[in-house]
Amino acid sequence: MKDNKDVNSDDHNENENIEIRMLLEAIFLKYGYDFRNYAKASLKRRINQRMTLSGLEKISDMIHNVLYDRLFFDKFLTDLSINVTEMFRDPSFFLSIRNRVISELRELPYIKVWLAGCSTGEEVYSMSILLTEEKLYEKTRIYATDFSQAALNKAKDGIYKLNDMKKYTSNYQHAGGIESFSDYYSTKYDSAIMNQSLKKNVTFSNHNLVTDGVFGEMNVIVCRNVLIYFNRELQDNVFRLFMDSLCEDGFLCLGSKETIRLSKYSDNFEDFIKEEKIYKKRMISDQTVDPVPQVERLDGSVIRKSSVLISDAIKKLDELQSLINTVNIDR
Amino acid sequence: MNKKYRKKYEAVVIGVSAGGTNALKMILSSMPADFSLPVIIVQHLHPNSKNDMPDLYNDSCRLKVKQADEKEGIVRGCIYFAPPNYHLLVEDDRTFSLSVEAPVNFSRPSIDVLFESASDVYGASLIGVVLTGANNDGSRGLKKIKDGGGLTIVQDPDTAEYPSMPTSAIAASKIDYVVPLEDIVSVIVKLSETGVG
Numbered sequence: 001m002k003d004n005k006d007v008n009s010d011d012h013n014e015n016e017n018i019e020i021r022m023l024l025e026a027i028f029l030k031y032g033y034d035f036r037n038y039a040k041a042s043l044k045r046r047i048n049q050r051m052t053l054s055g056l057e058k059i060s061d062m063i064h065n066v067l068y069d070r071l072f073f074d075k076f077l078t079d080l081s082i083n084v085t086e087m088f089r090d091p092s093f094f095l096s097i098r099n100r101v102i103s104e105l106r107e108l109p110y111i112k113v114w115l116a117g118c119s120t121g122e123e124v125y126s127m128s129i130l131l132t133e134e135k136l137y138e139k140t141r142i143y144a145t146d147f148s149q150a151a152l153n154k155a156k157d158g159i160y161k162l163n164d165m166k167k168y169t170s171n172y173q174h175a176g177g178i179e180s181f182s183d184y185y186s187t188k189y190d191s192a193i194m195n196q197s198l199k200k201n202v203t204f205s206n207h208n209l210v211t212d213g214v215f216g217e218m219n220v221i222v223c224r225n226v227l228i229y230f231n232r233e234l235q236d237n238v239f240r241l242f243m244d245s246l247c248e249d250g251f252l253c254l255g256s257k258e259t260i261r262l263s264k265y266s267d268n269f270e271d272f273i274k275e276e277k278i279y280k281k282r283m284i285s286d287q288t289v290d291p292v293p294q295v296e297r298l299d300g301s302v303i304r305k306s307s308v309l310i311s312d313a314i315k316k317l318d319e320l321q322s323l324i325n326t327v328n329i330d331r
Numbered sequence: 332m333n334k335k336y337r338k339k340y341e342a343v344v345i346g347v348s349a350g351g352t353n354a355l356k357m358i359l360s361s362m363p364a365d366f367s368l369p370v371i372i373v374q375h376l377h378p379n380s381k382n383d384m385p386d387l388y389n390d391s392c393r394l395k396v397k398q399a400d401e402k403e404g405i406v407r408g409c410i411y412f413a414p415p416n417y418h419l420l421v422e423d424d425r426t427f428s429l430s431v432e433a434p435v436n437f438s439r440p441s442i443d444v445l446f447e448s449a450s451d452v453y454g455a456s457l458i459g460v461v462l463t464g465a466n467n468d469g470s471r472g473l474k475k476i477k478d479g480g481g482l483t484i485v486q487d488p489d490t491a492e493y494p495s496m497p498t499s500a501i502a503a504s505k506i507d508y509v510v511p512l513e514d515i516v517s518v519i520v521k522l523s524e525t526g527v528g
Contacts, residue, residue, distance in 0.1 A: 009454055009479045017423075039428040041420035041448040046432075084433050228401050228417075228429045257401050257414055257429050 019059035026063050034210045037234035046079045081148035087122045091174030096276045098176045102134045111140040114218045117226035118144040121155025128198040145207035158194035215245045224255035239265045252279045341456035344449045346442030348375040348464025350492025361516045364393035368523050369405045373413045373440045385412050399427045413440035420448035436468035446472020455480030462486045464496025474504035484508040
C-alpha cells in the first residue's frame with residue numbers, strides 16, 4: 001500500500017525536478033551557461049547544497065537569486081564547476097604519457113596541448129613539469145581552458161596549499177618523476193608558489209565545452225573527469241568537438257572511468273593505451289562523419305542579442321504602424 | 332501511479348566501511364542465484380585501491396559482481412561496486428553516474444551520496460542497508476530512504492566488527508529491521524519476493 005508519505009515524497013521529487021529545469025533554463029537565458037544536459041544526480045546535490053548554505057527553502061527560490069544577484073550566481077557557478085583535482089592525479093596516467101606518448105611527440109616541430117576543463121590548474125603544472133623534464137617544453141604551447149573564470153584565475157596564480165605538496169610529491173614520484181619536486185615551487189607561509197617558468201608557454205583561456213567551438217589543430221587533448229558530468233548526448237557533442245580540434249594522429253586522454261567506446265565517434269579513435277584511456281585519432285573519410293549540428297553551438301549571448309534585435313524591430317514596427325494610423329486619420 | 336507496481340522493491344543499496352570485506356563475503360556468498368533485484372554497494376576503501384575489488388567476491392558469489400561504469404544501465408540480479416575514488420550516483424533513467432566531487436563524511440565514494448541519489452530515483456521501492464563501519468557515513472542517506480517511503484535495514488551493532496556506523500544509523504532514524512549479519516540476506520530475499528519482510 002502506498003501511504004501518504006510516499007505520495008508526498010513522489011510529489012516533492014516531481015516538483016524538485018521541475019524546479020531544477022526552470023533554474024537551468026533561467027541560467028541559460030540570462031548568462032548563456034548551459035547546464036541543461038548535465039547528468040542530473042550530481043547537479044541536484046550541488047544545487048541542494050547551495051540552497052541550504054544560502055538559507056533558502058526551495059530550489060525555485062534560487063531562480064530569483066540567480067537572476068537578480070550576480071554575486072549569488074557567481075558563487076553558484078563555482079559550485080557547478082567541480083574544482084577537485086590534484087597534481088599528477090592518477091600517477092600511472094602521467095607515467096604512460098612520459099613513457100609512451102612523449103616519444104611520439106618528440107619528432108614534431110611544434111607541439112600543441114589542450115587541457116580542457118583545467119580547473120584550478122594542478123594538471124597544467126603537472127604537464128609543464130613533465131614536458132620540461134622531457135626537454136620538450138620549449139617547443140610546446142599548452143592551452144589551458146575552463147568555463148569558470150574563478151578557477152582559471154587560480155590556475156594562473158599557481159598558488160596551492162603547502163599541505164597538499166606532500167601528496168603531490170608522492171604522485172610525482174609514482175608518475176616517474178626523478179627530480180626534487182620541491183624545486184618546482186617556492187614556499188611562503190602555508191602556500192606553495194609554482195615557478196613562473198612553468199607557465200611561460202601556457203595560454204589560459206575561458207572556453208565552455210558545452211557552448212563554444214573548435215580549438216584548432218591540437219596534438220594532445222587532455223580532458224579528464226569532465227565528461228562524467230554530461231549526459232550521453234552532450235558527451236557526443238564534446239567528442240565531436242575534440243575530434244575536430246585534433247590533428248592527424250592526435251591523442252585524446254580521458255579520465256580513468258570515462259570512455260569513447262559508447263559514443264558514436266568511437267570508430268574515429270583507436271586505443272593507444274587502453275587501460276589509461278589514451279586514444280589516438282584515426283583518419284577516416286569525411287563522408288562517414290555527420291556535419292556538426294550547428295544549433296548546439298548557439299550560446300546564450302547570441303540568443304539574447306537576437307531577442308533584443310527582434311524586440312527592437314517589433315517596437316519600430318509598432319511606431320511605424322501608429323505613424324501610418326495618424327497619417328490616415330489626418331487625411 | 333500504479334500502487335501495485337510501487338509495492339514491489341526495485342533495488343538494494345548497501346553501505347559498508349571498516350570490517351566490510353568479511354561482512355560482504357558473508358552477504359554476497361549467501362545471495363541466491365535467482366535474486367531478482369540489482370544490488371549497489373559502496374565500500375569505503377583506500378583511494379589508491381586497485382580497480383579489481385569486485386574480483387574478490389566474484390568467485391564466492393552466484394550473481395555477477397562488477398564495478399559500476401559511468402552511464403551503465405542498472406540490471407536486475409547484478410551486484411555493483413562503486414569504483415575507488417569516485418562517488419557513485421543513480422540517474423532517473425536507471426543508469427549510473429560518477430563524480431569526483433569532494434569527499435563527503437571524509438569518504439569518496441560516500442554511502443550518503445549513493446543512498447540519497449538512489450532514494451530520489453527509487454523512492455518507496457528502495458531497500459537501504461548499513462553494515463559494519465567506524466564512522467557515520469550512511470546515516471543521513473538511510474534517513475532519506477526512510478523519509479522517501481523506502482525500507483531500511485541495519486546490521487545489529489552487537490554483531491558488527493565495527494559498531495559505530497550501524498549505531499549512528501539507528502540513532503539517526505527509525506530503522507525497519509535491525510538484524511544480525513547472517514539474517515540480512517534472508518530478510519532482503521523475502522522482501523524482494525513478497526514485498527514484505
